[in-house]
Amino acid sequence: MDFELNHAIAVLERTPATLRSLLHGLPPAWTDATEGPDTWSPHVVVGHLIHGERTDWIPRARIILAQGPDRRFTPYDRFAQFRESEGTSLPDLLDEFAQLRAENLSNLKSWQLTDAQLALEGQHPAFGSVTLRQLLATWVAHDLGHVVQVSRVMAKQYRDAIGPWTAYLSVMNG
Amino acid sequence: MDFELNHAIAVLERTPATLRSLLHGLPPAWTDATEGPDTWSPHVVVGHLIHGERTDWIPRARIILAQGPDRRFTPYDRFAQFRESEGTSLPDLLDEFAQLRAENLSNLKSWQLTDAQLALEGQHPAFGSVTLRQLLATWVAHDLGHVVQVSRVMAKQYRDAIGPWTAYLSVMNG
Numbered sequence: 001m002d003f004e005l006n007h008a009i010a011v012l013e014r015t016p017a018t019l020r021s022l023l024h025g026l027p028p029a030w031t032d033a034t035e036g037p038d039t040w041s042p043h044v045v046v047g048h049l050i051h052g053e054r055t056d057w058i059p060r061a062r063i064i065l066a067q068g069p070d071r072r073f074t075p076y077d078r079f080a081q082f083r084e085s086e087g088t089s090l091p092d093l094l095d096e097f098a099q100l101r102a103e104n105l106s107n108l109k110s111w112q113l114t115d116a117q118l119a120l121e122g123q124h125p126a127f128g129s130v131t132l133r134q135l136l137a138t139w140v141a142h143d144l145g146h147v148v149q150v151s152r153v154m155a156k157q158y159r160d161a162i163g164p165w166t167a168y169l170s171v172m173n174g
Numbered sequence: 175m176d177f178e179l180n181h182a183i184a185v186l187e188r189t190p191a192t193l194r195s196l197l198h199g200l201p202p203a204w205t206d207a208t209e210g211p212d213t214w215s216p217h218v219v220v221g222h223l224i225h226g227e228r229t230d231w232i233p234r235a236r237i238i239l240a241q242g243p244d245r246r247f248t249p250y251d252r253f254a255q256f257r258e259s260e261g262t263s264l265p266d267l268l269d270e271f272a273q274l275r276a277e278n279l280s281n282l283k284s285w286q287l288t289d290a291q292l293a294l295e296g297q298h299p300a301f302g303s304v305t306l307r308q309l310l311a312t313w314v315a316h317d318l319g320h321v322v323q324v325s326r327v328m329a330k331q332y333r334d335a336i337g338p339w340t341a342y343l344s345v346m347n348g
Contacts, residue, residue, distance in 0.1 A: 001331035001332065017195035021194070025184070026184050026188070030181065127337075133335070137336045138332075144326070145325075147321070148329065148345050154185065161175070163301075163304060163312075165312040170319070171319035
């Protein structure tokens with residue numbers, strides 16, 4: 001699928017409600033579950049998404065749009081949520097994510113980006129030149145990847161409980 | 175995680191709203207997308223879940239609870255949705271799924287299942303003896319597996335659009 005800004009925004013604006021519908025009010029047995037040592041729980045994932053709203057997507061878009069002399073992005077801290085949000089309740093994190101996402105999308109829409117702007121480049125710390133279009137597409141795919149992760153982590157908690165059905169449910173082996 | 179009926183119901187009652195939050199109002203470019211030939215779109219998945227509400231989970235639970243002389247389950251038709259719901263709009267399917275799920279959970283709760291009942295067995299067409307507990311756990315994991323699938327199908331539509339970020343997003347290679 002080619003990137004279209006309206007299609008991207010349509011997904012980005014749904015993610016907070018999707019995670020709220022999936023997780024809000026569930027017992028910690030689900031929301032603190034992981035896939036094993038050094039893997040993330042649904043609670044940790046929401047903290048990670050919040051950090052992205054604050055430091056990654058829109059700040060990087062601003063660097064690209066400014067086209068200043070130094071267009072290098074600050075590396076994304078994939079572990080910030082363990083410092084910043086581990087002690088915060090999941091309902092509070094879901095609220096915070098929804099609020100930050102709404103503000104960021106309000107900014108994004110207000111820019112009324114042109115195709116020429118979407119083709120502007122910044123410098124990724126690992127990949128080098130990337131376009132604003134690629135950055136925004138990655139924001140969408142990153143959201144969806146974490147919805148995949150949260151649902152998969154939860155499903156795997158029943159790996160033993162489903163007995164012989166493990167043979168039919170590929171999610172148990174992902 | 176050991177199976178607990180209340181924990182299972184907590185997930186089952188959230189799935190319709192999760193899929194609604196994720197999918198309702200999205201353009202068909204997202205909801206009719208697939209992972210390639212003979213793979214399912216989000217639209218098809220919702221039709222499949224509806225068929226399960228009608229013919230699989232609760233009907234099989236009733237067979238187990240009745241403990242009649244023939245406890246064999248009818249095989250699940252994994253392709254029924256291509257006959258039954260392909261021409262129905264996604265908003266209508268989301269409504270239908272939510273209504274059927276609510277009715278089914280109302281029945282399930284009304285049974286006030288005991289541990290002894292959860293240990294009763296039926297005959298799966300492929301696996302042989304399975305317990306009611308395993309059937310209900312599979313209902314939950316099956317829901318979550320399809321949330322995984324829907325999110326993954328959508329993410330993969332941006333495989334090319336994200337450029338070099340494919341290296342960081344494992345969802346693209348699942």
